[in-house]
Amino acid sequence: MRRPLRLPRARVIFALWLALAGLLAASPALAQSHVVILSTTTSTQDSGLLDVLVPLFEKRTGLTVKTISVGTGQALALAARGEADVTLAHAPGLEKKYVEDGKMSNRRLVMYNDFVIIGPAADPARIKGLPKAVDALRSIAESQSRFVSRGDKSGTHVLEQALWAQAGVEPKGAWYLESGQGMGQTLGIANDRRAYTLSDRGTYLAFAKRVDLPILVEKDRPLLNIYSVMEANPANGPRVNAAGGKAFAEFMLAPETQAVIKTFGVDKYGQPLFVPVAGKRDEDL
Amino acid sequence: MGLFGQGILEALRLLVTGDPEVWRITWLSIQVSATATGLALLVGIPLGALLALARFPGRGLVVSLVNTGMGLPPVVVGLFVTILLWRNGALGFLELLYTPTAMVVGQLVIAAPIVTGLTLAAVQQVPEAFRLQMRGLGASSPQMIRVLLLEARLPMLAAVMAGFGGVISEVGASMMLGGNIRGQTRVLTTATVLETGKGNFDVAIALSVILLLITFLVNWALSVIQQRRRE
Numbered sequence: 001m002r003r004p005l006r007l008p009r010a011r012v013i014f015a016l017w018l019a020l021a022g023l024l025a026a027s028p029a030l031a032q033s034h035v036v037i038l039s040t041t042t043s044t045q046d047s048g049l050l051d052v053l054v055p056l057f058e059k060r061t062g063l064t065v066k067t068i069s070v071g072t073g074q075a076l077a078l079a080a081r082g083e084a085d086v087t088l089a090h091a092p093g094l095e096k097k098y099v100e101d102g103k104m105s106n107r108r109l110v111m112y113n114d115f116v117i118i119g120p121a122a123d124p125a126r127i128k129g130l131p132k133a134v135d136a137l138r139s140i141a142e143s144q145s146r147f148v149s150r151g152d153k154s155g156t157h158v159l160e161q162a163l164w165a166q167a168g169v170e171p172k173g174a175w176y177l178e179s180g181q182g183m184g185q186t187l188g189i190a191n192d193r194r195a196y197t198l199s200d201r202g203t204y205l206a207f208a209k210r211v212d213l214p215i216l217v218e219k220d221r222p223l224l225n226i227y228s229v230m231e232a233n234p235a236n237g238p239r240v241n242a243a244g245g246k247a248f249a250e251f252m253l254a255p256e257t258q259a260v261i262k263t264f265g266v267d268k269y270g271q272p273l274f275v276p277v278a279g280k281r282d283e284d285l
Numbered sequence: 286m287g288l289f290g291q292g293i294l295e296a297l298r299l300l301v302t303g304d305p306e307v308w309r310i311t312w313l314s315i316q317v318s319a320t321a322t323g324l325a326l327l328v329g330i331p332l333g334a335l336l337a338l339a340r341f342p343g344r345g346l347v348v349s350l351v352n353t354g355m356g357l358p359p360v361v362v363g364l365f366v367t368i369l370l371w372r373n374g375a376l377g378f379l380e381l382l383y384t385p386t387a388m389v390v391g392q393l394v395i396a397a398p399i400v401t402g403l404t405l406a407a408v409q410q411v412p413e414a415f416r417l418q419m420r421g422l423g424a425s426s427p428q429m430i431r432v433l434l435l436e437a438r439l440p441m442l443a444a445v446m447a448g449f450g451g452v453i454s455e456v457g458a459s460m461m462l463g464g465n466i467r468g469q470t471r472v473l474t475t476a477t478v479l480e481t482g483k484g485n486f487d488v489a490i491a492l493s494v495i496l497l498l499i500t501f502l503v504n505w506a507l508s509v510i511q512q513r514r515r516e
Contacts, residue, residue: 046483066383068464184482207484239372
């Protein structure tokens with residue numbers, strides 16, 4: 001008796017999979033020593049700075065950069081696993097921990113801008129003009145005024161948590177919202193809910209047209225937003241492109257690159273978004 | 286509504302002026318999703334036909350798995366395939382992560398169960414009596430499968446539409462596997478997320494309109510074929 005299906009199906013399926021494997025193998029992505037994986041934060045990408053710098057680097061070196069924009073926490077974690085070669089981040093405390101653990105090396109300052117605390121013009125927590133960001137957060141918590149947090153382990157979120165800790169407040173309750181999204185979306189939520197939030201100045205400027213929450217607190221030293229570049233330790237994984245990572249780090253610090261950073265944003269926002277600081281140390285700022 | 290109007294105008298402007306960035310993004314979206322759908326057909330049609338006709342222990346379980354797979358969350362597929370493709374992952378030696386190929390793989394995993402499941406349903410709706418009759422007339426199994434697939438070809442166009450529609454509109458897997466790299470792996474959905482994040486809502490709406498236009502055109506073309514053949 002014939003069984004209903006005795007065609008050489010195993011062979012057919014095997015051949016299909018073979019064809020698939022062939023397609024995969026034929027993909028152009030194989031020889032990759034010329035590829036550098038840069039893990040960085042969403043703010044650098046959202047500002048458009050990397051869209052200017054990366055093509056310059058590629059033209060100069062012939063290397064290809066794959067820019068992975070994620071929160072600072074994930075950017076560092078990826079490099080620590082050997083999944084990225086170089087990281088551009090903005091959470092000095094966290095970065096130093098990775099350097100101490102030997103996962104990252106050669107941390108060097110690239111540029112800074114600053115954070116601002118914004119909120120509704122009615123200012124229910126009465127923080128306008130306070131010199132200290134910590135005092136402002138304490139007032140927000142005490143008055144139970146709505147505050148939107150990134151809640152995503154980004155550099156901005158890490159700074160925010162440090163400020164709450166300094167203020168001696170454990171932020172929770174109905175007034176404290178965690179968006180879990182990028183700065184842009186978080187600004188949108190804060191605007192919608194008439195809430196306070198902490199934003200980097202660059203993204204805030206980019207959204208100024210759509211967000212009518214004025215700047216209430218600024219220019220406090222802890223609100224400096226310092227970007228550093230650091231290289232992944234080759235021991236993090238077998239495929240780390242150490243030379244490529246180093247080349248990108250050097251590029252970010254080169255005088256020509258720093259000159260580009262210095263004027264970036266002027267045409268669009270009427271003021272630069274970043275201040276280049278190659279060669280300086282955290283203490284110098 | 287102002288913003289939507291602006292976005293639609295922006296879409297028209299980008300298309301008419303032939304903005305190279307937008308065309309590149311659009312073209313890559315089509316390439317990646319069409320390749321993934323094509324491969325999904327290669328895998329899904331034989332597999333679906335097989336499941337429709339073969340009887341073996343555990344078949345019920347396999348069919349349930351396929352049906353579950355039809356609703357695989359793209360973000361879960363993205364995460365699992367990403368981990369496989371990591372440099373230190375099981376398939377890391379292929380160095381595929383953050384390439385269009387990686388996105389094709391992810392979308393293939395999403396589309397293959399859809400095609401399989403819909404093929405299975407299409408072949409099964411061919412009346413049992415027809416199959417018995419064919420066998421009675423001495424058709425071999427490959428012959429039978431061919432005839433059945435021909436018979437089921439119209440409902441199977443639905444599989445193509447659903448597969449393509451599913452992958453060109455997904456964002457979770459493409460974001461993780463491609464990385465939304467400008468000029469390399471940026472597609473319409475990931476670019477929409479990015480432009481929204483940047484606050485360029487008009488551009489985001491424009492990209493969405495282009496995406497809708499593509500899915501409409503593809504489904505319209507397939508529907509025309511489907512309806513014409515039916516007459």
